[in-house]
Amino acid sequence: MTQLALVQLMLDSYRRLVGRELLPADWPLEQAAHWLQFEAPFCVLAHEASSDPRFIFANTTAQRCFEYSAAELIGLPSRLSAEAPNRQERQQLLDTVSRQGYATGYRGLRIAKSGRRFWIENVTVWNLIDDTGVCHGQAATYEKWQDA
Template identity: 35%
Template structure:
């Protein structure tokens, strides 16, 4: 198995779904959203670039209690986790109990609309709280438009 997450076939495929789904729902690329030039290259090169961007990108699957299946390096750094730790955590664990109702509402709204803008307080693995502003969460779908989970992106955040 390859050492770096973005070199793993499963992660390369997830990266493609994250990016194509963002464009499907928002009508433009994630790169454009963040003011970056469009990325060209192989799917492996694109996966490597998304892993290294200076904003957080994370996604979870479709389990009953959805588990993270992608987090770029910025997301891993913010949540103070390794890749191996991150992909075992239910995504609900990143929000404090008092924030769960709002998070649940946001994910339900996203399921219906395809994407939503959000702000909210989240918590790292070591208990540090941080506020996200102007985040976007969207449904991740495959080529047949079948739901494969949800993803989020944010760059505007600060620790409380």
């Protein structure tokens, strides 16, 4: 899947499942993709739909938050974004999203590459579902995080 197709899937799925726009609907796709990747002041991450999903998207803000470069974060198993004791809570969230399509208001403890622990707050997670109903993974966005 191309980067533009992935951004379109994230935007369309968010609109369909959450019921509002992630970005202004009148932006051309290329503008939306560039802004979301490089300029958005909030974090956006996505992972694919395998049994041990790996990140397929992480905008610049998320890369800074987790202290990884794009090359390091893309392909990393998303479970490694949480410490082992917190992975069950994270998995319960993802299971809820799988059943309901999305979840909002989540707060969870995460770990950066350096080992720094931080809270992500008011997180929205949604399924990446295409027009034919196929789920390609899940995405998450949040604006607030703070060191633990």
